[in-house]
Amino acid sequence: MARTVLRRLSLTDFRSYTEATLELDGRPVVLFGPNGAGKTNLLEAVSYLAAGKGLRGASTAELGRRAPGEAFGRAWSVAALVEGPEGVLRLGTGVESPGGASPPSRRIVRMEGETVPPGALSDVVRLVWLTPAQDRLFLEGGTERRRFLDRLVFAAEPAHATHANAYDKAMRERMRLLTDGPADPVWLDALETRLGLAGAEVAAARARTVDTLQSEIAGRADRPFPGARLELSGDWGRPSPDTSLPDMAERLRETLARARSRDAAAGRALTGPHRTDLRVIHVEKDRPAAECSTGEQKALILNLVLAQAARLSRAESAPNPILLLDEVAAHLDVKRRAALFEEITALGLQAFLTGTDRALFEDLTTWGQGVRVDASVLGPMED
Numbered sequence: 126m127a128r129t130v131l132r133r134l135s136l137t138d139f140r141s142y143t144e145a146t147l148e149l150d151g152r153p154v155v156l157f158g159p160n161g162a163g164k165t166n167l168l169e170a171v172s173y174l175a176a177g178k179g180l181r182g183a184s185t186a187e188l189g190r191r192a193p194g195e196a197f198g199r200a201w202s203v204a205a206l207v208e209g210p211e212g213v214l215r216l217g218t219g220v221e222s223p224g225g226a227s228p229p230s231r232r233i234v235r236m237e238g239e240t241v242p243p244g245a246l247s248d249v250v251r252l253v254w255l256t257p258a259q260d261r262l263f264l265e266g267g268t269e270r271r272r273f274l275d276r277l278v279f280a281a282e283p284a285h286a287t288h289a290n291a292y293d294k295a296m297r298e299r300m301r302l303l304t305d306g307p308a309d310p311v312w313l314d315a316l317e318t319r320l321g322l323a324g325a326e327v328a329a330a331r332a333r334t335v336d337t338l339q340s341e342i343a344g345r346a347d348r349p350f351p352g353a354r355l356e357l358s359g360d361w362g363r364p365s366p367d368t369s370l371p372d373m374a375e376r377l378r379e380t381l382a383r384a385r386s387r388d389a390a391a392g393r394a395l396t397g398p399h400r401t402d403l404r405v406i407h408v409e410k411d412r413p414a415a416e417c418s419t420g421e422q423k424a425l426i427l428n429l430v431l432a433q434a435a436r437l438s439r440a441e442s443a444p445n446p447i448l449l450l451d452e453v454a455a456h457l458d459v460k461r462r463a464a465l466f467e468e469i470t471a472l473g474l475q476a477f478l479t480g481t482d483r484a485l486f487e488d489l490t491t492w493g494q495g496v497r498v499d500a501s502v503l504g505p506m507e508d
Contacts, residue, residue, distance in 0.1 A: 129444035140166035158498035247283040254449035267402040292323035321378030341432040350428035352408035448476035
């Protein structure tokens with residue numbers, strides 16, 4: 126099966142870039158340069174070739190380059206040539222607005238010049254990323270871990286985003302009625318029915334993803350990364366395997382209906398899939414990830430990300446993933462760094478890696494494509 130790779134990436138007024146074009150040969154890409162040079166901005170541009178808000182979760186207003194005196198960022202665009210099983214496809218996304226004096230318009234996506242829904246990108250590009258912002262994944266509250274988990278689910282099951290968004294929207298409407306009124310029972314019944322249906326889909330998809338990742342990680346015992354045991358906590362974290370989706374949806378609907386007065390008093394819904402948390406246990410130490418060292422936590426997350434990339438790379442009905450790894454090598458010892466590079470090679474995936482210390486990538490630049498990034502200007506990495 127032909128790989129999915131980027132062959133060209135072009136940026137216009139995106140973040141710190143005025144204009145930039147990067148020709149790619151399909152090998153792993155090493156983006157090397159000082160802090161603030163624009164390396165992460167380039168990864169973020171790639172992340173907008175998939176549906177969603179990119180690896181920083183930014184709004185479209187934050188993405189356009191802003192000149193001195195301009196109240197809003199300029200209209201921006203990210204364009205790419207993507208080579209896949211069906212040949213080469215032209216993709217583009219961005220906003221069209223005057224910029225400077227007016228807020229940016231809604232993001233648009235085009236394929237071969239035709240406007241398409243952002244969700245259509247899931248059929249062309251799938252991304253898996255790891256950034257420094259995720260270094261505190263095990264130390265932050267459950268919200269960030271749920272987002273991390275939902276991105277893992279979405280990469281394999283694009284419909285998960287639809288169910289999750291429907292659940293969140295219905296939950297906001299329900300809480301508005303309970304706290305601000307009027308608490309119309311007919312409308313609450315309708316919302317809780319919607320919450321039951323969407324919530325059951327969300328919970329089941331999360332459980333499938335965790336089970337698949339757990340099996341993948343169990344088969345990676347020969348890698349120098351710590352083994353991980355994955356658990357879903359909360360009343361709706363692990364649905365019973367013998368419970369059907371309709372039964373789960375009905376049980377969730379009934380639970381929410383009984384909890385109206387309690388949720389109204391609390392000002393938030395106290396049960397449901399939105400309360401699920403992802404727990405990761407370091408297997409060898411039998412200790413929660415939050416109690417492990419910074420290096421061990423990074424290695425645990427990386428093992429999760431590589432397991433995700435491995436399972437997605439075998440899917441025949443969807444494009445293989447592209448890896449975006451921001452400042453990953455700096456936290457790894459020599460053995461794990463070499464294992465990371467070997468795994469990228471073995472999976473046959475295109476990957477983008479960033480770093481400020483060139484020495485970290487000596488083992489990679491012999492077969493990777495080196496790119497020097499300096500003040501948002503791209504050039505070949507000199508020998």
